[in-house]
Amino acid sequence: MSALTDLIPAHRPSLAQSLFAGVVVPSLCAIGVGTLMQFGVGPVLGDYWTSVGVQVGIAVMLAVSLNIVNGFTGQFSIGHAGFFAIGAYIGAGVSYYGALLIWNDASAMAHGAPLVWNNSKSWLFGAGEWLMIGGAILGACVAAAFGYIVGLPSLRLRGDYLAIVTLGFGEIVRVLLQQTRPQVFDGAELREMSAGELVIPPLGGATGFSSIPKYANLWWVWLFVAVVVFFAYRVKVSSTGRALLSIREDEIAARAMGVNITKYKVRAFVLAAALAGIAGALYAHSGNVLQPRDAGFQRSFDCIIFVVLGGLGSISGAALAAVALSIMTEALRGPEPILENWIALLILTAVISIVAAILRAVGNRGWRITLLMAVTPLSILLLGLASKFFTDATGINLADYRMVVYALLLIVVMLVRPNGLFGLTEIWEYFGPERAKKPPTTPPTASQAAAAAPTEGSRP
Amino acid sequence: MSEFLLDVREIGISFGGLKACQQLTLQVPARGLHGLIGPNGAGKTTAFNLITGVYQTQTGSVSLDGVHVHHLAPHQIAKAGMSRTFQNIRLFGDLSVLDNVRLACHLRGTHTLIGTLFRTPMFVAQERAIRERALKMLDVFDLADLADEQARSLPYGNQRRLEICRALATEPKVLLLDEPAAGMNPSEKVALAATIRQIRDRFNLAILLIEHDMGLVMDICEHITVLDHGTPIAAGAPREVQNNPKVQEAYLGEPGAVL
Ligand SMILES: Nc1ncnc2c1ncn2[C@@H]1O[C@H](COP(=O)(O)OP(=O)(O)OP(=O)(O)O)[C@@H](O)[C@H]1O
Ligand SMILES: [Mg+2]
Numbered sequence: 001m002s003a004l005t006d007l008i009p010a011h012r013p014s015l016a017q018s019l020f021a022g023v024v025v026p027s028l029c030a031i032g033v034g035t036l037m038q039f040g041v042g043p044v045l046g047d048y049w050t051s052v053g054v055q056v057g058i059a060v061m062l063a064v065s066l067n068i069v070n071g072f073t074g075q076f077s078i079g080h081a082g083f084f085a086i087g088a089y090i091g092a093g094v095s096y097y098g099a100l101l102i103w104n105d106a107s108a109m110a111h112g113a114p115l116v117w118n119n120s121k122s123w124l125f126g127a128g129e130w131l132m133i134g135g136a137i138l139g140a141c142v143a144a145a146f147g148y149i150v151g152l153p154s155l156r157l158r159g160d161y162l163a164i165v166t167l168g169f170g171e172i173v174r175v176l177l178q179q180t181r182p183q184v185f186d187g188a189e190l191r192e193m194s195a196g197e198l199v200i201p202p203l204g205g206a207t208g209f210s211s212i213p214k215y216a217n218l219w220w221v222w223l224f225v226a227v228v229v230f231f232a233y234r235v236k237v238s239s240t241g242r243a244l245l246s247i248r249e250d251e252i253a254a255r256a257m258g259v260n261i262t263k264y265k266v267r268a269f270v271l272a273a274a275l276a277g278i279a280g281a282l283y284a285h286s287g288n289v290l291q292p293r294d295a296g297f298q299r300s301f302d303c304i305i306f307v308v309l310g311g312l313g314s315i316s317g318a319a320l321a322a323v324a325l326s327i328m329t330e331a332l333r334g335p336e337p338i339l340e341n342w343i344a345l346l347i348l349t350a351v352i353s354i355v356a357a358i359l360r361a362v363g364n365r366g367w368r369i370t371l372l373m374a375v376t377p378l379s380i381l382l383l384g385l386a387s388k389f390f391t392d393a394t395g396i397n398l399a400d401y402r403m404v405v406y407a408l409l410l411i412v413v414m415l416v417r418p419n420g421l422f423g424l425t426e427i428w429e430y431f432g433p434e435r436a437k438k439p440p441t442t443p444p445t446a447s448q449a450a451a452a453a454p455t456e457g458s459r460p
Numbered sequence: 461m462s463e464f465l466l467d468v469r470e471i472g473i474s475f476g477g478l479k480a481c482q483q484l485t486l487q488v489p490a491r492g493l494h495g496l497i498g499p500n501g502a503g504k505t506t507a508f509n510l511i512t513g514v515y516q517t518q519t520g521s522v523s524l525d526g527v528h529v530h531h532l533a534p535h536q537i538a539k540a541g542m543s544r545t546f547q548n549i550r551l552f553g554d555l556s557v558l559d560n561v562r563l564a565c566h567l568r569g570t571h572t573l574i575g576t577l578f579r580t581p582m583f584v585a586q587e588r589a590i591r592e593r594a595l596k597m598l599d600v601f602d603l604a605d606l607a608d609e610q611a612r613s614l615p616y617g618n619q620r621r622l623e624i625c626r627a628l629a630t631e632p633k634v635l636l637l638d639e640p641a642a643g644m645n646p647s648e649k650v651a652l653a654a655t656i657r658q659i660r661d662r663f664n665l666a667i668l669l670i671e672h673d674m675g676l677v678m679d680i681c682e683h684i685t686v687l688d689h690g691t692p693i694a695a696g697a698p699r700e701v702q703n704n705p706k707v708q709e710a711y712l713g714e715p716g717a718v719l
Contacts, residue, residue: 003631004568007589013581022579231577238576238587242555242563249552256512256546258538258567258630267573313554424554460505460514460546 026230034223042218044344048337050218051287056326057221058283061228062299063306063322064315065275068232070304071313071420072241073268074248076159079150079166080303082173083276084283085295086146087139089177089203091281092212092290094135097190099128099213104187132215136224136281140274147273148266155265170295177292178206185211209290216285224282228275232315235271244268245313245424252460305406309413310420317422325406327380332399334391335384345377359431366431465490465666466542466634470520471510471530472690479690480506483519486685486695488634488666493656495681495698496670499710503690504670505547508636511668512544513537525633539567543632545623547639547670553612557603557622560611561594564629594629600662601625617648621655628659634666635659641673649673653680678702686710 013021037057042050062084069077099105146169154165180203184190193202203209235241243264246254251261284290293299306325311317331338338345352374359367387398398405413421464487472482481503488494496504509515511522513534522530529537543564552560569590575583598604601621606614614622620640627635637656641649653676660667671677677684678698686694686701688710694701701707 002593004565004589004593007592008569008585011588011592012585015581018579018581018584022584234579235576238583239562239566239569239571239590240573240576242559243566243571245555245559246552246563249554250550252514252534253546253550253552254563255534256514256538256544256550257564257626258535259563260533260535271573419554460509460550 026226030223030226030230033226034219034221037222038217038219044341046341049341052327052330053218054216054221054286055283056323057218057225058279058286059302059306059322059326060225060319061279061282062276062303063310063318064225064228064232065272065279066303067307067310067313067315067318068235068244068268068272068275070307071311071318072236072244072248073265074312075155075265075268076163077166077269077272078163078297078300078304079168079170080272080276081297081299082166082170082295083143083147083273084280084299085173085177085290085292086143087136087277087280088284088290088294089209089280090139090142090277091132091135092209092284093201093203094138095128095131095215095285096209096212097184098131098135100184100187100190102127128213129215129220132213132220132281132285135284136278139281140277143277143280144270144274147270151266151269151273152262155269156262167297167300170297170300174292174295177203177295180205182207183209183211204290206292208292209284212284212290214285214287216282216287221282221286224278228278229315229319231271231275236313236315240264240267248313256460301403302406305410308410308420311422311424312420313424314420314422314426316427317420317425320427321421324376324380328383328405329399329402331380331384332387332402332405333397334388335381336388338381338384342381345381349374349377364431366428369427369430464488465492465525466511466668467523468511468520469522471507471517471522472519473506473510473515473517481510481687481690484510484685484687484692485520486668486692488668488683490666491660491664492666493660493680493682494666494668495677495684496668496687497672497674497677497684497701498687502687502710504687505638506690507687508544508638508670512542512636535567538630538632541631541633542636543627543630543634544636545620545627545638545640547642549619549623551611551619551623551626553610555611556607557609557611557614558591558594558598558607560622560626561597561629562590564626565590565593568631597625597629616643620644620652624655624659628663632665634668635663637667637669637671639670639672641671641676649676652676656680674702 037053041053045053062080066077066080069075150165150169154162179200181197181200182202183204184193184202190202235244243254243259246257246259247261247264254261280294283294302325306322307318309325310319310321352370356367356370356374359370391397417423466486466488468484468486470483470485472484473480474482484503484507486494486496496507498504506515510517510530513529513532513536517530520530521528524537524540524542527540529540529542532540552563555563569586571586572583574580595604595607598607601624603618603622603625606618611619611622624635624637624640640656641652644652656667656669657680659665669677669681681698684696684698684701685692686704686707688706693706693710694704696704
């Protein structure tokens with residue numbers, strides 16, 4: 001049989017073909033997603049839910065990126081927020097101080113000509129937004145570099161060390177951010193600062209980093225969500241992805257098959273850090289004051305829940321968990337914002353139900369999941385109502401107890417489905433024509449299983 | 461350079477006080493089919509682990525096609541042309557049958573993150589070639605119809621065959637099989653014996669085989685090494701080994717017993 005290297009030349013596509021399929025189509029898709037969210041979904045949602053939509057997008061990016069490490073590779077990282085915060089502060093620094101130096105005015109919305117974000121009615125971008133993109137890329141690079149520095153030593157060691165090291169890393173980032181200088185609000189003052197003074201950058205310290213121009217609208221965030229999902233998916237279905245999955249399945253077998261496991265673990269870690277950095281940079285531009293605690297354990301834990309709940313290895317599963325839990329958190333605050341939008345909710349439910357009915361009629365397996373999605377918005381509404389009654393009756397605000405709810409959910413899922421709701425499977429893999437039932441495969445008989453059983457534990 | 465494709469000299473390891481494998485020497489020529497036998501706990505699997513780099517040998521050397529490999533990591537040894545199966549099947553259970561084999565094609569290519577993220581022509585060509593080759597390999601083992609099944613859902617016999625198929629997809633020069641017939645019924649064993657011979661001829665390999673089933677070993681191996689309590693006690697052609705009193709004693713506790 002011919003060797004692999006001999007087979008490769010015959011399969012080579014032209015540069016134009018691969019540029020089209022590899023770059024042009026996904027870029028157009030990403031722009032399409034952003035545009036749909038901004039002009040299709042945004043206006044229906046209204047201002048409050050639009051800002052929730054921005055946060056949901058960021059949560060999805062975090063979930064999908066962490067899934068590369070915790071899901072695909074099976075390494076347990078619990079410091080993802082550290083990379084997120086690095087991206088956030090670098091993105092904020094570039095855009096805020098860039099604007100201050102260039103335009104002497106950091107409320108650079110004014111400079112985001114010709115059209116800037118105002119109530120999701122406009123979307124074309126200007127110079128200030130390019131600064132945001134530059135900051136996001138730089139943030140991703142720096143986060144990736146940190147990923148490498150943290151990952152290389154700890155990924156050589158046993159699994160649990162990684163958890164400890166990443167936890168420590170997140171805390172270190174948080175404490176260092178607390179020690180930064182106060183934010184500078186004046187361009188002239190900034191110019192006069194000496195290089196020595198800038199060794200500790202003026203990132204606001206414990207007070208936080210504020211007044212960052214608010215460019216991150218639905219368009220930008222969901223465009224990047226699409227990019228991140230594309231990247232993660234491409235990794236998953238490539239040789240690199242199979243190498244990562246093989247590490248998660250069985251390190252000894254993976255090595256015997258020629259996988260350099262340290263190299264691939266580090267690669268997963270670096271990529272996840274970079275994508276978290278992008279998420280951070282967008283978060284910085286979403287109207288929040290950056291706080292050192294954005295690097296803390298709380299946010300890392302949120303990401304872990306998304307991944308573990310949605311499916312270790314399922315991109316769409318983790319994304320769905322991120323969306324559902326983020327919205328659920330809002331619903332716990334009370335049903336008013338949801339009730340405001342009840343018409344939209346009804347339309348959404350109706351549309352999805354009709355789709356489910358059609359799928360069922362044509363014999364597509366996906367109808368159950370579609371139906372589930374139709375029920376979700378309504379159940380979130382119910383949750384909101386229930387939460388309101390509870391708060392009225394007891395004076396306890398359930399939103400404060402979000403972590404308790406999360407933890408309970410997590411326990412249930414871990415007991416029922418240890419690999420998360422979707423495991424490795426992507427949601428769209430549930431769609432497709434109903435397959436004829438296959439005859440059940442014979443599991444190994446007791447004697448075969450006994451013969452195959454390792455004599456001592458997991459020794460090779 | 462030695463005339464042997466796989467040249468193992470006096471390797472050994474002890475775990476604490478337990479001398480799991482000592483002073484093991486064995487040589488397999490190109491296209492050779494050698495056996496490694498011994499009672500339970502004799503150290504056969506440990507020998508495989510030493511040869512493939514899972515454990516670092518404390519003495520001696522291993523060379524593959526004239527190159528020392530005993531100081532290399534397992535993935536480097538795999539790349540140098542050594543592949544193996546495991547006594548307790550180690551497939552990637554959550555992955556599909558096809559993906560198990562595609563993963564094994566991995567080490568003959570170059571995989572960059574940039575190529576993966578942007579799907580460069582080189583990346584695309586390589587992924588397609590890997591797919592083509594993996595499907596061909598599955599075809600050889602009559603597993604092509606099961607390509608999309610989860611590996612763990614396969615029946616036992618097919619899992620064993622898939623593991624051999626996966627090992628071969630790495631394009632090895634030497635193949636190490638650790639009890640491939642374990643748990644098989646007599647007719648499956650006959651089929652397996654034929655398969656092993658075919659593999660050797662078709663892929664031009666040297667094969668080193670651990671097996672408890674004496675009939676199978678005596679039938680297909682040209683040369684046999686016997687281990688007992690971690691030390692080699694005999695080596696030679698199947699007939700000689702079978703008639704060796706030390707071997708009979710190791711197996712049945714008395715010289716002169718018939719194997
Ligand atoms: N990693 C290890 N640590 C400690 N002891 C080990 C280790 N690996 C193997 N041993 C011991 O070394 C001895 C040889 O084990 P090995 O698995 O090589 O035997 P084997 O010949 O393959 O036996 P079997 O026919 O049962 O597969 C056994 O006593 C085993 O308990
Ligand atoms: Mg063994």
